[in-house]
Amino acid sequence: MPLSPDLFATTSSLNFRVSSSRPKSHHWRGLSAVSPTNSAPASPVSSAKTEHSPPPPKVYDPANIEPKWQRFWAEKGTFKTRRRSGKDKKYILDMFPYPSGAGLHVGHPEGYTASDVMARYYRMRDYDVLHPMGWDSFGLPAEQHAINTGTHPADTTAKNIQNFKRQLSMLGFSYDWDREVATTDEKFVKWTQWIFLQLFKKGLAEQSKVSVNWCPALGTVLANEEVIDGLSERGGHPVERLPLRQWVLKITEYGDKLLEDLEGLDWPEGTLTAQRTWIGRSEGAEIDFKIDDPSMDQSITVFTTRPDTLMGVTYVSIAPEHPLARVLPKDEETLNKVDAYVKASSSKSDLERTSQGAKTEKTGVPTGAYAIHPLSGEKVPIWVADYVLGGYGSGAVMAVPSHDERDFAFASAFDLPKKTVIEPVEKKKEAEGKEEQKEKAFTGDGVLVNSGEFSGLKASEARDKIVSVLEAQNSGRRKIQYKLRDWVFSRQRYWGEPIPIYFPVVGLREGGDPRSGDSHEIDYSDPRPVPESELPLKLPEMERFEPGEDPQGCLARAIDWRYFQIKNEKTGEMEWFARETNTMPQWAGSCWYYLRFIDPQNEEQAWSKEADEDWMPVDLYVGGQEHATLHLLYSRFWHKVLFELGLTKSKEPFQKLVHQGMILGADGEKMSKSRGNVVNPDDVVDEHGADALRMYEMFMGPLEATKPWQTEQVSGVVRFRDKVFGIATYPHIEDIKEDDMDPDVLKSMHKTIKKVTMDIESLSFNTAISALMVFVNTLQQKMKNEGNPLPRKAVEALVLMASPFAPHLGEECWEKLGYPDSLAYTSWPEYDEKLCVDSTVKIGVQVNGKVRGEIEIEKDATEDAAKEKALSLPRVAELTSGKDIKKFIYRPGKIVNVVVGK
Numbered sequence: 001m002p003l004s005p006d007l008f009a010t011t012s013s014l015n016f017r018v019s020s021s022r023p024k025s026h027h028w029r030g031l032s033a034v035s036p037t038n039s040a041p042a043s044p045v046s047s048a049k050t051e052h053s054p055p056p057p058k059v060y061d062p063a064n065i066e067p068k069w070q071r072f073w074a075e076k077g078t079f080k081t082r083r084r085s086g087k088d089k090k091y092i093l094d095m096f097p098y099p100s101g102a103g104l105h106v107g108h109p110e111g112y113t114a115s116d117v118m119a120r121y122y123r124m125r126d127y128d129v130l131h132p133m134g135w136d137s138f139g140l141p142a143e144q145h146a147i148n149t150g151t152h153p154a155d156t157t158a159k160n161i162q163n164f165k166r167q168l169s170m171l172g173f174s175y176d177w178d179r180e181v182a183t184t185d186e187k188f189v190k191w192t193q194w195i196f197l198q199l200f201k202k203g204l205a206e207q208s209k210v211s212v213n214w215c216p217a218l219g220t221v222l223a224n225e226e227v228i229d230g231l232s233e234r235g236g237h238p239v240e241r242l243p244l245r246q247w248v249l250k251i252t253e254y255g256d257k258l259l260e261d262l263e264g265l266d267w268p269e270g271t272l273t274a275q276r277t278w279i280g281r282s283e284g285a286e287i288d289f290k291i292d293d294p295s296m297d298q299s300i301t302v303f304t305t306r307p308d309t310l311m312g313v314t315y316v317s318i319a320p321e322h323p324l325a326r327v328l329p330k331d332e333e334t335l336n337k338v339d340a341y342v343k344a345s346s347s348k349s350d351l352e353r354t355s356q357g358a359k360t361e362k363t364g365v366p367t368g369a370y371a372i373h374p375l376s377g378e379k380v381p382i383w384v385a386d387y388v389l390g391g392y393g394s395g396a397v398m399a400v401p402s403h404d405e406r407d408f409a410f411a412s413a414f415d416l417p418k419k420t421v422i423e424p425v426e427k428k429k430e431a432e433g434k435e436e437q438k439e440k441a442f443t444g445d446g447v448l449v450n451s452g453e454f455s456g457l458k459a460s461e462a463r464d465k466i467v468s469v470l471e472a473q474n475s476g477r478r479k480i481q482y483k484l485r486d487w488v489f490s491r492q493r494y495w496g497e498p499i500p501i502y503f504p505v506v507g508l509r510e511g512g513d514p515r516s517g518d519s520h521e522i523d524y525s526d527p528r529p530v531p532e533s534e535l536p537l538k539l540p541e542m543e544r545f546e547p548g549e550d551p552q553g554c555l556a557r558a559i560d561w562r563y564f565q566i567k568n569e570k571t572g573e574m575e576w577f578a579r580e581t582n583t584m585p586q587w588a589g590s591c592w593y594y595l596r597f598i599d600p601q602n603e604e605q606a607w608s609k610e611a612d613e614d615w616m617p618v619d620l621y622v623g624g625q626e627h628a629t630l631h632l633l634y635s636r637f638w639h640k641v642l643f644e645l646g647l648t649k650s651k652e653p654f655q656k657l658v659h660q661g662m663i664l665g666a667d668g669e670k671m672s673k674s675r676g677n678v679v680n681p682d683d684v685v686d687e688h689g690a691d692a693l694r695m696y697e698m699f700m701g702p703l704e705a706t707k708p709w710q711t712e713q714v715s716g717v718v719r720f721r722d723k724v725f726g727i728a729t730y731p732h733i734e735d736i737k738e739d740d741m742d743p744d745v746l747k748s749m750h751k752t753i754k755k756v757t758m759d760i761e762s763l764s765f766n767t768a769i770s771a772l773m774v775f776v777n778t779l780q781q782k783m784k785n786e787g788n789p790l791p792r793k794a795v796e797a798l799v800l801m802a803s804p805f806a807p808h809l810g811e812e813c814w815e816k817l818g819y820p821d822s823l824a825y826t827s828w829p830e831y832d833e834k835l836c837v838d839s840t841v842k843i844g845v846q847v848n849g850k851v852r853g854e855i856e857i858e859k860d861a862t863e864d865a866a867k868e869k870a871l872s873l874p875r876v877a878e879l880t881s882g883k884d885i886k887k888f889i890y891r892p893g894k895i896v897n898v899v900v901g902k
Contacts, residue, residue, distance in 0.1 A: 058726070058729040058816075059722075060689075060721060060722050060725040060809065060812070062685075062689025062690065062692070062808070063689070065809075065812050066689055066808040068812075069808045069812065070170075070172060073822070073824075074177075077178075078822050078824050079131065079174040079175065079176050080176055080178060081129070081132075081176045081178075081179065083128050083615075084128055087127065088127050088128070089128045089129070089614065089615060089619075090118075090119070090128070090129050090620070091129075091130045091616070091618045091619045091620075092115050092122070092131045092618075092619065092620045093115070093130075093131075093597070093620070094133065094622050095111070095621070095622065095624065095627060095631070096133060096134045096135060096136050097135065097136060097164065098136045098137070098141075098586075099135050099136075099160035099161045099164045100141055101141065101159075102673070103164060103167060103680070104167045104168075104681050105680060105681065106663060106679040106680070106681050106693070106697070107663035107664075107671055107709075108681075110660045110703075111622045111624070111660035112171070112173055112622075114622055114660060114703055115131070115620065116173045116804075116807075117760065117805060118620055118760070119131035119174050120803065120807060121760050121828065123174075123824055123825055124800065124804075124823075124826060130176070130597070130615050131174055131176060132597040132600075134180050134182055134596075134597065135164070135180075135181070135182040135184075136586065136589060136590050137157045137161065137182045137183050138183050138496050138497070138586050138588075138589060139495070139586050140495070142157050142495055143493060143495035143545055146494075146545040147544075150543070153494070153545070154184065157184055165177075167682065170682070171681065171690045171693065171694060172808055174807070174824070178600075179597050180600075181596050181597065181600050183497075183589025183590070187603070188589065189497050189536045190536035191592075192497050192584070192592070193497060193498070193500040193535050193537060194532060194606060195591075195592060195606070196499065196500060196584070196588075197529050197530075198641070198645060199638075200501070200527075200529055201529070202641065204250045206247070206248060207245055207246070207247055207524060208246060208247075209243040209245060209246075210243065210246040210248065210488055211241050211243050211390055212242060212243075212488075213226070213239050213240075213241060213349060214239065214241070214242040214551060215232045215238070216240075216549060217232070217235065217237035217238070218232055218234070218235065218547070219546060219547030219548045219554075220492055221491070222239060227351075227352075228349075229352070230347035230348060238347065239347060240347055241321075241345070241348075242551070243321070245524060246489070246490040246582070247580075247582060248489060249486060249487040249489050250486050251634070252482050252485065252486050255482040256281070256480075257640055258279055258633065258636055259275075259276060259281055261651055262276065264652075265652060265657070266656040266657070267654075267657040268658070268659055270625070270628070271628040271632070271657060274628040274629050275629060275632065275633060277483075278483065278484060279482055279483065279484045280482055280484060281480065281481075282305045282482070283480055284304050284306070285303070285304060285463075285466075285467045285476050285478055285479055286301055286302070286303050286479045287303075287304060287307065287398060288300070288374060288476060289302065289372065289373070289374060289380070290372045290374070290475075291324075291369060291370075291382075292369070292370040292371060293369065296327075300318060300371055301394045302393075302394060302396045303479060303481050304398060306404075306459075307467050307470070308421075308460075308462040308463045308466060309400040309404075310373075310375060310400075310466055311375065311376065311419075311450065311452065312400040312419045312420065312421035312450075312451075313398045313399060313400055313419075314411065314416055314419055315380050315381045315382070315411070316380055316381070316382045316383070316396060316398055316399060317364065317382075317384070317396065317397050317399050317407075317410070318367075318382065318385075318388060319385075319386070319389055320341065320386055320390070321389075321390025321391075321395060322384075322388075325342060326338060326339065328382060329367050330369070334368045337365050338384055341364075341365045342384070344363075345363075345386040353389065354387060361413075362385075362412075362413040362414075363386055364383045364385035364386070364387075364414065366381055366382070366383050366384075367381075369381075374470060374473070375452075375466075375469065376452070381416075383414075385410060387406055387410065392485065393481060399411065399416075400419075400421075401416065401418040401419075402420045402422075403420075403422055403441050404443065405441050405443065407441070419450060420450060421450050422444075422448055422449065422459055423442070423446050423447060424442070424444070424446045424447075425446060425447050445458070445459040445460060446458075447459070484633075489584060489585060489588075490582035490583075490585075491553070491584065492547050492551060492581075492582060492583075493554070493583055494547075494553075494554050494555065495539075495545070496584050496585065496588075497583060497584040497589070498538070498539055498583055499582055499583065499584060500529060500530035500535060500537045500580075501528065501529060501579075501580040502527075502528055502564075502577045502578060502579045503523055503524055503526060503528065503577060503578050503580070504522075504526050504528075504575070504576075504577055504578075505521070505523070505563070505578050506520065506521050506522075506523045507519065508520040514559075514576055514578070515559045515560060527580075537579075540558040540560075540561035542554065552581045553581045553583070555579075555581035555583070562578055563577070563578055563579075564576075564579070565577070587631065587634050590631055590634075590635065591637075592606075592638055592639075592642075594621075595642075595648065598611040598612065598616065599611035612647070612648050612649055616649060616650045616653070617650040617654065617655045618653055618654045619655055619656060620655075620658065621654040621657045621658070622658050622659075623657075623659065623660075624662075625659040632654070635653055635654075639651075658704070659704060660704065661701075661702070661703065661705040661707060662706045662707075663697070663707055664706060664707065664708045664709065665678070665679070666708060666711070671709075688714050688715075688718050689718075690808060691721055691806035691808050692714055692718045694805060694806060695720070695721065695805050696716075698765035698768075698805055699717055699765070699766050699770075700766065702764070702766060703763050717769075720769075720772075720773055720776065721806060721809055723776050723780060724772075724798060724802055724806075724809060725809060726780075727790065727795055727798060728798075728799055728812075728816050729813075729816050730790055730795070732788065732789045733789070733791075733795050733817070734789040734790070735791075735792050735793075736792070736793070738793070741791050741793075741794070742782065745779065745782060745791060746794075746835060747835055747838075748774070748778040750832050750835035751831075752771050752774070752775040752798075752801070753797060753829050753830065753831040755767075756768045756772060756801045757831070759771065765805070768801075768805075769805060772802055775798060776798065779794060779795070779798065795817065796817060797829040799817065799823070800823060800826060807824075810823055814826075838859070839859060840856050840859065841856070841857065841858075841859050841893050842856045843855060844896070845876055845897075845898070846895065846896065846897040847876055847879045847880065847897075847898050847900065848900060852873070852876050853874075853875050853876055855869045855870055855896070857869055859892070859893055860892070861892070863890045866890045866896055867890070867896075870896045870898065871898070876898065879900070880898060880900050883902075884901040885900050886899045886900060887899035
């Protein structure tokens with residue numbers, strides 16, 4: 001929705017777009033001089049010059065000036081998003097924050113300041129800009145606080161949001177607050193649940209028995225990283241692996257698309273690599289090892305990327321969770337050993353089980369059963385080993401100790417045979433027919449040995465031939481597999497979006513009521529979607545929020561919410577149903593919030609087709625590198641589903657991605673309360689002002705770099721800020737045509753405009769501010785004598801260029817220059833390329849190889865001109881007087897060397 005015409009009055013896309021009530025109209029078109037069309041500025045300009053010091057500049061008072069402009073922007077709706085026909089757009093987005101109770105520390109605003117600089121810059125370049133902010137407000141801290149204190153998570157979250165919004169507003173960020181969203185808002189939850197139902201209808205959301213880390217004492221499922229030596233990281237409680245019913249999103253079906261569509265994205269290379277690694281596409285084969293038991297018509301299927309090593313298999317390993325683990329043992333003693341091993345493995349996390357450190361003990365137990373090798377027909381023993389994970393692939397591996405490091409370590413621990421079937425080319429002849437025991441596995445490519453008809457083939461050739469043979473005998477097939485696993489989407493927590501699914505209640509006596517404890521079962525095999533018209537499905541009010549001992553989560557205790565009746569239209573009878581008691585993870589809202597920002601008030605749709613056409617995709621996405629995989633991968637997955645459903649025009653949500661670097665404490669460590677090195681932005685703003693904080697964070701170093709906070713250095717940008725204000729309030733600012741400008745000022749202005757423009761475009765903010773500092777010094781040199789006039793065009797250019805970094809300063813200076821309206825939509829100054837090129841160059845002058853002075857000459861000066869100027873230098877003249885000049889060496893633009901005799 002466009003702002004009022006008076007705020008955006010414009011004469012040309014290259015002109016200042018300011019109200020006609022300003023005292024001075026000044027056009028920027030290559031910064032050529034244009035005659036003023038209105039009356040002169042209110043401040044009189046004196047042409048008198050004196051040798052006295054200039055009067056002290058007016059003082060920039062951030063405590064009064066910054067709140068003044070924040071009120072102005074809010075009252076005028078300065079940053080309300082507009083979309084004009086025929087104009088290009090820029091969607092500038094921050095990764096929205098979780099509103100923690102601690103509030104912001106100075107590390108948080110770095111990315112927000114960077115995106116705000118870009119949003120303000122693009123508005124001045126006449127783009128339509130969408131720059132919103134909201135809250136990723138579901139999260140465990142608020143729930144844990146509720147468990148500890150009884151305070152409802154919604155109350156804690158609302159309080160935290162209020163504090164975060166205060167801090168962000170205090171820093172002058174140009175967000176369109178009319179588009180503010182929070183993932184906990186019912187209107188937002190409605191559409192998150194609606195998207196889940198689209199996934200469900202498309203067959204991408206299903207229930208699955210997933211082995212999880214269940215902690216009975218904490219009453220919750222723990223991530224692998226939260227389990228240490230079989231105990232919970234928090235509290236040290238026992239943890240066990242349990243198969244738990246979970247909702248799973250089938251992200252693996254989009255593995256290829258997620259991989260392929262990384263091409264063409266303007267993302268950091270490290271993040272692209274992280275995504276490719278996380279997806280982990282592998283081409284290989286599935287191979288069936290038939291179990292050597294006449295009573296069992298079953299096979300163990302394995303996946304391998306190295307079918308060329310098939311002839312080196314000496315045993316097969318299955319995961320403790322594999323369904324055959326407790327079926328294969330045929331005697332009670334072996335079964336008891338397997339049972340004990342399976343139980344012991346259940347207390348280990350996946351990270352512990354797959355650790356390959358030198359000190360990691362290899363564990364396993366034989367089943368007593370054998371599998372038949374699909375090519376050789378040999379029998380190989382079947383083991384249960386916890387380095388094989390039940391949730392990855394088929395939960396079984398063909399073990400090739402000579403050519404796999406984990407298999408080698410396991411075989412060494414249990415004295416299992418190792419058969420070499422691949423050797424480097426140079427060792428092929430001597431290795432043929434030998435069964436030497438090696439100290440480590442050879443995992444590279446080479447030539448096959450000890451492999452029957454395949455011996456002598458290169459490994460790359462053998463892979464294809466071996467799979468072809470397996471396919472011909474129906475014991476194998478080509479297969480593409482991903483390291484990426486389907487996304488476990490369930491949480492046994494209160495503070496999350498309820499999953500909009502319900503199930504029939506069965507086995508209930510006639511007239512029975514499950515809420516009263518009457519015996520019943522829930523038929524989880526028949527999930528049914530909540531009608532879209534009934535969304536949002538709200539959380540029940542509860543007084544206790546701890547998960548409890550029931551793995552179904554604390555919502556299972558809200559029996560009046562969980563159980564409900566629906567009338568059967570055919571029989572006319574009331575039937576009982578049970579709601580899903582798992583909630584969605586915190587990732588859910590962040591998977592699509594960028595789409596709600598484009599149409600946040602729409603009550604009929606999550607977003608409209610028109611809004612998608614207007615704003616998608618996001619042009620610049622700024623956030624921490626810690627989100628390189630999970631958030632960015634999950635949101636890309638959802639977006640691709642929405643694209644296939646015709647709900648968005650773009651295949652990818654975020655075209656350009658930038659990670660801001662971490663700001664460390666003054667001690668060089670990550671900021672944290674426990675280290676006592678947290679710096680509160682409120683304190684910095686109270687002492688120095690918001691613009692000083694913004695500029696310091698942009699001036700500390702490259703945006704992507706990790707940098708230590710040093711409070712004492714903030715004073716440097718404070719001095720710069722005050723110098724800019726002093727220049728803008730200088731009493732002798734005149735309308736001076738470019739032809740009449742001081743050449744140093746004219747060139748410095750054009751060079752600075754070019755440098756700052758290019759640096760902002762490349763997000764090189766530290767060097768942009770450095771260029772502004774140089775320009776300020778140039779202008780200050782002209783202010784040394786009272787009455788020395790400053791060109792209005794140069795001063796206005798300085799103010800406009802500084803304003804994205806220091807917006808309060810920019811607005812105040814703009815007002816002091818006589819403009820009553822905001823500069824937010826004033827045209828960015830342009831530069832003349834001809835005036836950015838130096839026609840002269842400074843070069844050193846040597847006498848007998850030692851530098852004795854410096855001259856400034858035209859770049860294409862002749863040797864005679866260079867010689868005349870060099871010899872006129874007093875020190876050079878002294879050293880060459882009365883001596884024979886044997887040689888004069890002149891390298892244009894580089895050096896002069898005068899060689900004289902002794």
